[in-house]
Amino acid sequence: MKNQQTVVAVVPAAGVGSRMQADRPKQYLLLNGKTILEHTLNALISHPAVSRVVVAISADDPYFFSLPVANAPWLTVVTGGSERADSVHAAVITLCEHEWALVHDAARPCLDHHDIDNLLMVIEDSKVAGGILATPVRDTMKRAQVSGGDPVVRHTESRENLWHALTPQLFRAGELRQALAEGFSQDLAITDEASAMEAAGYRVALIDANPANIKITRPADMPLAAFYLQQISLQNQ
Ligand SMILES: Nc1ccn([C@@H]2O[C@H](COP(=O)(O)OP(=O)(O)OP(=O)(O)O)[C@@H](O)[C@H]2O)c(=O)n1
Numbered sequence: 001m002k003n004q005q006t007v008v009a010v011v012p013a014a015g016v017g018s019r020m021q022a023d024r025p026k027q028y029l030l031l032n033g034k035t036i037l038e039h040t041l042n043a044l045i046s047h048p049a050v051s052r053v054v055v056a057i058s059a060d061d062p063y064f065f066s067l068p069v070a071n072a073p074w075l076t077v078v079t080g081g082s083e084r085a086d087s088v089h090a091a092v093i094t095l096c097e098h099e100w101a102l103v104h105d106a107a108r109p110c111l112d113h114h115d116i117d118n119l120l121m122v123i124e125d126s127k128v129a130g131g132i133l134a135t136p137v138r139d140t141m142k143r144a145q146v147s148g149g150d151p152v153v154r155h156t157e158s159r160e161n162l163w164h165a166l167t168p169q170l171f172r173a174g175e176l177r178q179a180l181a182e183g184f185s186q187d188l189a190i191t192d193e194a195s196a197m198e199a200a201g202y203r204v205a206l207i208d209a210n211p212a213n214i215k216i217t218r219p220a221d222m223p224l225a226a227f228y229l230q231q232i233s234l235q236n237q
Pocket residue numbers: 011012013014015016017018019020026027056080081082083084085087088105106107108215216217
């Protein structure tokens with residue numbers, strides 16, 4: 001069937017980056033001479049399996065169209081929404097239903113092609129609807145007791161079979177679009193594509209991935225991401 005193996009990257013880039021406390025949304029902060037968003041778009045479109053990219057930006061984004069990449073023939077721009085899931089949905093509805101949506105945070109520029117290769121293998125796995133890059137939790141996990149003052153430990157959570165979900169997350173566009181719509185209608189907290197797919201009853205593969213694929217969230221993440229980007233650049237030489 002047409003489009004069954006076509007992979008389209010979907011990049012939610014409409015956030016404000018409030019936790020970064022910068023003078024602009026974090027995806028437009030510079031790392032090693034380029035914006036975080038440019039690094040992320042390049043990491044995706046330079047992979048041979050990625051045919052094109054759909055990026056969701058905020059309606060009042062004053063930065064995006066000043067970037068050289070804004071005129072790329074392989075790039076489609078849509079208007080994002082109030083939550084990340086709304087931005088993803090706005091992009092996914094532009095795909096054909098049998099195309100594969102490779103959804104990846106704009107804020108994760110340290111993505112290497114080896115991890116994309118491993119994730120794409122789920123396309124051949126009939127036992128799952130898709131998959132996500134993830135890393136096993138390393139630290140002891142504490143549940144906090146919130147009682148108005150400084151947080152204190154309520155209890156220690158078991159970290160057995162506990163993983164950090166990363167992105168990209170890969171699903172058929174038609175199934176993901178439907179799962180997101182159902183999640184919206186049920187007021188689900190959809191913080192990643194897999195949570196919508198899980199709620200819709202699909203099996204989702206966990207693909208053990210490079211922990212360098214961090215989501216740039218707070219100022220302390222910037223020097224670490226700069227280092228990881230340099231390491232990826234050296235590996236690709
Ligand atoms: N309404 C939104 C919110 C977030 N995102 C995107 O989703 C990704 C992951 O979200 P997060 O790291 O939370 O980014 P922000 O929401 O911008 O950060 P913060 O929560 O600190 O404001 C980011 O690339 C962000 O641009 C989006 O496209 N649309």
